[in-house]
Amino acid sequence: MSRMTDTTARLLINCPDAPGIVSAVSSFLFSHGANITDLDQHATAPIGGTYFMRLELQTVAMDISREALEAAFEQEVAIRFQMNWQLTYAADRKRVAILVSKHDHAMMELLWRWSRGSLPCDIVAVISNHSDLREAVEGFGVPFHLVPVTAETKALAEATLEEKLVGVDLIVLARYMQILSADFTARWPHRIINIHHSFLPAFVGANPYQQAYDKGVKLIGATAHYVTADLDQGPIIEQDVERVSHRDEVGSLREMGQDVERQVLARAVRWHLEDRVLVHGTKTIVFS
């Protein structure tokens, strides 16, 4: 897909489906000098469904300020169609924090892609309940915070997390082995991405590679999803699989699976950063 530049804005919309939405939105934008360079839409049903739209705009020729544009859009278009909408700007990079425990592969993949400019965001912190990865993180020039968690200190630990997450737009659980409380996840709706090391809904819970080995599946997988209060059940963003055989032991499943996890998580995070992922109930719409 094409690279975004700093003059790119993204308009995300959802509303009850109705005739005339494309016409209203595109005419509004055209009249203000915003050039549409990408447009995707999806209706959840032929009639009476919910309508989702994502546009990419070039704003160089725009005749009004951001604020004026947004106010005008609300008045002239959004109210009429009962739209939920947001306008984001590629120049406003999202602020990302990574939570991790001891496994480093998923975190390293993100840091490495970010360091070479492939993830359009600012990684502002890595937070872990163990200190093992401090050196690796700091080698990328990213602050590392140790926030230990025990059964007794869980509430306190989450409060500490929240402090360190002030100003963050996206939390990525890159194999963070703690379960976040329902209160915590409720404060970050569709803003926490987790990588689960199985092809969900198969093998929820602990030790999915052991479960996959015991079951004798011929493919193993990984799933990136938004985190909700319901463990391993949030809306799926991306999945992929790799072929395995009877020769593979749990250890080699884990090693091969880590490659899948890295790829799947990196794709999901990037799509989120580019505002390509829209949530509809328990499912996602991913505009390519």
Next chain:
Amino acid sequence: MSRMTDTTARLLINCPDAPGIVSAVSSFLFSHGANITDLDQHATAPIGGTYFMRLELQTVAMDISREALEAAFEQEVAIRFQMNWQLTYAADRKRVAILVSKHDHAMMELLWRWSRGSLPCDIVAVISNHSDLREAVEGFGVPFHLVPVTAETKALAEATLEEKLVGVDLIVLARYMQILSADFTARWPHRIINIHHSFLPAFVGANPYQQAYDKGVKLIGATAHYVTADLDQGPIIEQDVERVSHRDEVGSLREMGQDVERQVLARAVRWHLEDRVLVHGTKTIVFS
């Protein structure tokens, strides 16, 4: 992707890229009661490229006839943007002829999908330079024509072909082992689809499975493309591959490859029938 119904029309457009196209097209359609249910666009360059668009419309609430709509669109929109455009109707099923020699797998896959309603077209004839497959074809209730070809009779044979192809919208070469003349292919621009049994541009020409075996590749593939005067060089519509190993002989490569050919050709034909494939020079744009 969603199934088309009989009230579905497809509008295909290409023109020099310019601001305001989406607005003009969608406003025109909305004002005439045509509801847009799918919309894809692609510009070949950020600035100064060619713009491609595909819309799916529901025409139930339209206030004018097809003819009036088309005339109005030409006057009110197309001229202004120098558009090449066409409007097709899902209810007007495309007429398809299959050309085949002796290998039956690609042809059978198409006939079988068509017989169960998965290919939205009328298969009006199968034409072969051998009589081997007559029975198999007629079992589907499709007329079979034998048009033998020799080096001496090639021009005559193509003339006979043309007679039998009157009224046909799409020709599918389902492993037809004759090379069509440049004159012939020029009369059917982007209306002949061929399945080549390799991952083009690797292994052009004859015996690609033997070539793949000799080269020792670890994946074999198949390519569906539009036919031009330049053998195996027309715009690629779809490709796929399958993993092979040193254990595979030419015969098993061929057998595995036939499965890939069947899938790749069936996808390409279906996308063509649904007007999803737009040609841009030597390449295609495939709107999903």
Next chain:
Amino acid sequence: MSRMTDTTARLLINCPDAPGIVSAVSSFLFSHGANITDLDQHATAPIGGTYFMRLELQTVAMDISREALEAAFEQEVAIRFQMNWQLTYAADRKRVAILVSKHDHAMMELLWRWSRGSLPCDIVAVISNHSDLREAVEGFGVPFHLVPVTAETKALAEATLEEKLVGVDLIVLARYMQILSADFTARWPHRIINIHHSFLPAFVGANPYQQAYDKGVKLIGATAHYVTADLDQGPIIEQDVERVSHRDEVGSLREMGQDVERQVLARAVRWHLEDRVLVHGTKTIVFS
């Protein structure tokens, strides 16, 4: 993989792992003029596991009869290592019956591959609880039997099935929508192959495509497995997946999934026919 000829025999062995097995087996075969052309082995644990072996032999130069060879192998090798073993001959084609209800895609794929010589077996019957597919089956020259099943007649129907299955080596459930009784499946251990239309263990039970749609997975799959008394839980032989998106409705998932089902079932049946699938508890070993 290479094609078998009529002089090919396959020796399948399992026994407690111990040093010297390869040496004993290969020396025995060599001394009787049987040339080993393929050999695979697998031990389920580094020490103290179960050992599995599959050999392909060429029997042209053998100095004794089948019966004498088998008796000698039992005496000279098998007893010493406590082997379970069997020797099969490619020339003795397995007899296969297909059970089906109304969906024809999986059955048609098998009949079609078989009719062109790609499945090394004799398909001796197709049995269905509906008469819809009679004509399609008889077109291949294969006998079709109608054995209706209702809740009341289930036991009787299975008795009728058993009569029609006399002499059959393998039963393939090509989308047979009846659940076979535990008694029935117990009489056909590792000799019934079912195709389930999901990536097991996800989406067991009815309507897996609806379940996949509701869950919002990004890949759909199919699983071929041996049938046991435990529904959808028998040893998995083969699985594969296909990528889907939010655009896909249940109907298109089903249509795409049928392509995966056809491929997965065809592979599993072929591997079984070539004696490549060995069962170890609830899992399989598939020698390529």
Next chain:
Amino acid sequence: MSRMTDTTARLLINCPDAPGIVSAVSSFLFSHGANITDLDQHATAPIGGTYFMRLELQTVAMDISREALEAAFEQEVAIRFQMNWQLTYAADRKRVAILVSKHDHAMMELLWRWSRGSLPCDIVAVISNHSDLREAVEGFGVPFHLVPVTAETKALAEATLEEKLVGVDLIVLARYMQILSADFTARWPHRIINIHHSFLPAFVGANPYQQAYDKGVKLIGATAHYVTADLDQGPIIEQDVERVSHRDEVGSLREMGQDVERQVLARAVRWHLEDRVLVHGTKTIVFS
């Protein structure tokens, strides 16, 4: 596949195909207390071909020294069958040097896997014709050598390379943008692995992503191969592909392709290190 331990040895054999090889080899090993834990074989033709074999042995119970075993094997088995053979020990880790220019992705993937114990080798040096990657390399504790190359200094540069490569078992070209001379490659037969950023034999030479873009292929790929004097033509070890679309520009093809390159190169290097790759003329046999 299973992890090797320090008591693992690998015996690689090729010889003219003949009856009795498995028997002779396995009986010899058994008689000396070497337990066979893995065995693969391949004959290039049903009759009169070349026979390839790879065995994994556990050497704990061996009754003689390495030297005595090798001498005995030569005398008792190898001469009789005219074998080329070698016996390697997992405990003797191969010494690897990486050659790289400015693109870091392939090199980083290898260093990163190696640093976490996933590549069984010693990476003894990274050598580059640019100094850009010095810091990244030294961060892994691996010596970095700058060996600049110009048209005039090419011969001298290769001499310097050879000095720095003394004692090295495997050279990996991880996007090294210099062409090695025929003399150089001839001194390292089947001991230089290159990653080419296309699905060979498509798109040999420079700028394969540009070539892929111009051609409009629907899949891009990468190929790991042994380097010979014939550029991009050496025996292929591993290949893989990724799906792309008309939306992708050269830049995004390159970025997606780098993920494929990383995976393909890492697999090829690991298989080489585990002695799984045997060369037969212009092709490879890869024992899984």
